[in-house]
Amino acid sequence: MLHAYISAIVRDPALAEDTLSDAVIQMVHAYERYDQNLPFPNWARGVARRVALANLRKRGRAELSMPESALEAFESALDALGDQTALEERKQRLSECLQKMTESSRDLVQLRYFDELGPEVIAARVGRSVGAIYTAFSRIHAALLRCLQEREPA
Amino acid sequence: MTSPPDELAFLEQALRYLDGTLDAATTEAFHRTLAADPAAARKLAALTMQRVQLQEMGPGAAVLRAIPRRSRRWAPIAFSMAAAAAIAVTAVVLLRPRGERPEHGPVVVAPPVAPPLPALPPATPPSPAGIPARIEAVQGDVAVVADQGRAPAKVGRLLVRDEALTVGAGHATVRINDGGIDDGRLEIGAHTTIEPQSPRAIAVTRGFVHVDWKSGTLALNTPLGELRASGGARFRLEIRGDDTRVELHRGALRVTAFANGHVVDLEPGTLATLAPEKDLQLERQEPPLAVVFDLQANPRELALFRRMPARLLPLLRGWTMDKEGFLGPNRAGFKCAGEQRHALNGMMVGAALGNRSYIEDAWRTIDATIRFQADDGSFLDSVVCDADWLGEVSHALTVLLQSDWERSYRARVKALMPKLGRTAAYLSTPERLEELRTYGAGLSKGYFLQAAAFAFTGLLLGDASLQATGRAHLELGLQLQRQDGAFQVHDGVDSAYQGYILQHLGWFAQTFPEPRYEAAMRAGGAWLMTRITAAGELDVRDNTRTGPGCRPENCIGVDWQRVPLGLMYYGLDHDPRAVDAAAKLRERQRTVSR
Numbered sequence: 001m002l003h004a005y006i007s008a009i010v011r012d013p014a015l016a017e018d019t020l021s022d023a024v025i026q027m028v029h030a031y032e033r034y035d036q037n038l039p040f041p042n043w044a045r046g047v048a049r050r051v052a053l054a055n056l057r058k059r060g061r062a063e064l065s066m067p068e069s070a071l072e073a074f075e076s077a078l079d080a081l082g083d084q085t086a087l088e089e090r091k092q093r094l095s096e097c098l099q100k101m102t103e104s105s106r107d108l109v110q111l112r113y114f115d116e117l118g119p120e121v122i123a124a125r126v127g128r129s130v131g132a133i134y135t136a137f138s139r140i141h142a143a144l145l146r147c148l149q150e151r152e153p154a
Numbered sequence: 155m156t157s158p159p160d161e162l163a164f165l166e167q168a169l170r171y172l173d174g175t176l177d178a179a180t181t182e183a184f185h186r187t188l189a190a191d192p193a194a195a196r197k198l199a200a201l202t203m204q205r206v207q208l209q210e211m212g213p214g215a216a217v218l219r220a221i222p223r224r225s226r227r228w229a230p231i232a233f234s235m236a237a238a239a240a241i242a243v244t245a246v247v248l249l250r251p252r253g254e255r256p257e258h259g260p261v262v263v264a265p266p267v268a269p270p271l272p273a274l275p276p277a278t279p280p281s282p283a284g285i286p287a288r289i290e291a292v293q294g295d296v297a298v299v300a301d302q303g304r305a306p307a308k309v310g311r312l313l314v315r316d317e318a319l320t321v322g323a324g325h326a327t328v329r330i331n332d333g334g335i336d337d338g339r340l341e342i343g344a345h346t347t348i349e350p351q352s353p354r355a356i357a358v359t360r361g362f363v364h365v366d367w368k369s370g371t372l373a374l375n376t377p378l379g380e381l382r383a384s385g386g387a388r389f390r391l392e393i394r395g396d397d398t399r400v401e402l403h404r405g406a407l408r409v410t411a412f413a414n415g416h417v418v419d420l421e422p423g424t425l426a427t428l429a430p431e432k433d434l435q436l437e438r439q440e441p442p443l444a445v446v447f448d449l450q451a452n453p454r455e456l457a458l459f460r461r462m463p464a465r466l467l468p469l470l471r472g473w474t475m476d477k478e479g480f481l482g483p484n485r486a487g488f489k490c491a492g493e494q495r496h497a498l499n500g501m502m503v504g505a506a507l508g509n510r511s512y513i514e515d516a517w518r519t520i521d522a523t524i525r526f527q528a529d530d531g532s533f534l535d536s537v538v539c540d541a542d543w544l545g546e547v548s549h550a551l552t553v554l555l556q557s558d559w560e561r562s563y564r565a566r567v568k569a570l571m572p573k574l575g576r577t578a579a580y581l582s583t584p585e586r587l588e589e590l591r592t593y594g595a596g597l598s599k600g601y602f603l604q605a606a607a608f609a610f611t612g613l614l615l616g617d618a619s620l621q622a623t624g625r626a627h628l629e630l631g632l633q634l635q636r637q638d639g640a641f642q643v644h645d646g647v648d649s650a651y652q653g654y655i656l657q658h659l660g661w662f663a664q665t666f667p668e669p670r671y672e673a674a675m676r677a678g679g680a681w682l683m684t685r686i687t688a689a690g691e692l693d694v695r696d697n698t699r700t701g702p703g704c705r706p707e708n709c710i711g712v713d714w715q716r717v718p719l720g721l722m723y724y725g726l727d728h729d730p731r732a733v734d735a736a737a738k739l740r741e742r743q744r745t746v747s748r
């Protein structure tokens with residue numbers, strides 16, 4: 001959950017990982033100040049958000065960070081995905097959905113998410129334009145979202 | 155069932171948003187949509203979660219990737235909460251101290267309480283997107299390409315993820331320096347594109363890259379396979395047409411072919427070829443001379459030759475030879491090794507034009523000459539003859555080794571090198587050096603060609619002492635340049651010799667670049683241009699060796715190949731008019747003598 005939250009704020013996979021690492025360290029350091037009467041996820045997100053903004057500032061990209069209103073809507077939407085157990089179940093369903101994809105789609109997923117190649121590199125590798133790669137991934141994600149919806153427990 | 159077009163459009167925009175590739179205006183509009191439309195926020199949340207979960211599913215999962223990253227020294231894999239009085243932080247911390255960097259580092263599963271933190275690594279200023287790849291040198295057409303557009307590459311700039319460094323007709327050096335440690339450098343050849351993906355993963359989509367890697371692991375992703383280098387590896391990657399070729403000079407390199415998943419650990423001296431739909435091909439061969447890596451990493455002079463007018467190059471191959479490879483006076487019996495040098499331009503012209511027969515002709519003169527080498531390294535002629543030949547041959551080989559022909563001629567070059575070394579040693583005694591300097595004092599050109607003999611042979615043999623001798627001779631030659639740029643020749647000047655000197659000085663400016671050599675080239679070339687008429691004739695009126703003012707015992711004719719070559723060495727970097735003048739001179743071969 002926290003990784004997804006940070007990913008949307010910083011919009012850079014490497015920076016998201018750096019930020020997640022930094023945020024966890026901050027949380028451990030600041031744990032004594034955590035008011036245990038308050039929900040932990042909200043506190044953790046608050047720490048992560050501060051760290052993410054600091055990292056964006058360091059890279060001169062703070063002006064493109066998500067404004068408060070959009071961030072609130074996004075946080076609510078993330079919460080609606082459920083707790084840790086629900087997310088683990090979701091991940092299991094995602095894995096099943098992935099198996100149902102065509103081979104070419106699975107190949108693209110492999111390149112993008114398993115091999116961590118950027119869209120430009122994938123485009124060069126498969127001989128298509130970057131725009132075509134983004135279009136292909138929008139279809140792949142749409143199909144996976146639809147599949148997840150169909151398999152959602154009643 | 156298909157997704158509505160507007161949903162697909164939103165997802166595509168969201169993907170670009172999450173990759174950070176939307177421009178500022180579109181990003182702001184996207185933020186407004188999120189704030190105003192809960193359905194859009196839900197889709198983005200679901201998409202973001204999906205991407206993160208897919209990353210976590212990958213081979214080795216998010217816990218470990220084959221490519222080490224700075225962030226993963228501290229990567230927590232799970233961070234869960236416990237209720238009630240305590241929080242159980244389950245963290246898997248990946249600690250990768252510098253210098254060890256295993257491909258799959260140790261995983262330490264912490265107890266269900268907050269683990270004691272290891273000491274933080276020293277703070278280092280991170281690059282904008284975690285890529286510690288800095289452009290160290292740029293030459294010619296080199297640009298950084300991002301979604302925002304294309305900008306000329308500047309020395310000192312850090313490369314950011316999702317940017318590409320693209321080299322046209324030129325060259326660039328990129329240094330990877332992570333955490334204050336110099337991990338290695340990449341020499342990016344002409345017509346090459348690289349894209350850093352993480353501190354130690356770089357995509358190469360086309361062209362040539364020479365890698366000198368010092369520590370840790372480096373992954374190079376190519377369209378046909380992945381290369382994984384360990385510290386100490388030196389290799390050359392070439393992506394051309396359908397093939398990808400990798401030649402390991404030293405160290406260790408693992409190659410994975412995407413076509414069939416084959417994984418091979420190369421040994422030094424192995425050439426691996428990747429091709430679509432084919433098995434990985436391996437070819438064992440003798441490793442090249444050590445200097446080849448640097449020569450091919452930045453083939454400056456070969457590139458300069460390729461910028462010369464192609465129609466002119468075949469006319470600059472040198473003198474004609476007989477079928478046994480002898481030239482000029484040597485055709486009637488071998489007299490002077492130096493006379494054999496006048497066909498060696500063919501080696502460079504052949505390398506530049508890709509013409510093997512030109513290169514072979516040049517080799518014929520080398521083979522013919524070397525048959526007359528005595529045991530002491532001399533050719534039983536004058537030291538000047540020996541130095542002239544050694545200068546031209548070692549320089550011509552230096553350019554040949556910059557080219558793709560290096561592999562074809564590797565064995566011949568390696569067999570020749572000890573013989574060139576013997577001649578250099580023969581010339582290096584104090585008495586012979588003194589004799590050479592006495593000759594050079596009257597004729598600046600002598601210093602430059604002698605300088606080449608020592609410097610280029612020293613370069614090929616990896617002999618610093620010979621190179622130092624070469625530089626010392628070059629200094630003597632530079633001291634004979636007048637304020638107006640002309641070099642002194644027999645107490646005067648000579649426009650033809652000025653061209654020869656520019657040619658030799660140009661060799662140094664290309665291979666051992668220094669501002670002083672460039673300055674001398676600029677001044678010397680500008681002076682020579684004052685001796686060329688608008689009609690393309692060479693003014694020889696004041697010449698002390700090739701004009702009416704020469705002493706009878708010194709008079710010789712103009713070499714109509716070397717003067718144009720000297721003009722082009724000058725003109726291609728400093729004055730395009732000189733290139734036109736070179737073509738006209740070669741075509742007309744006329745002097746103004748009165």
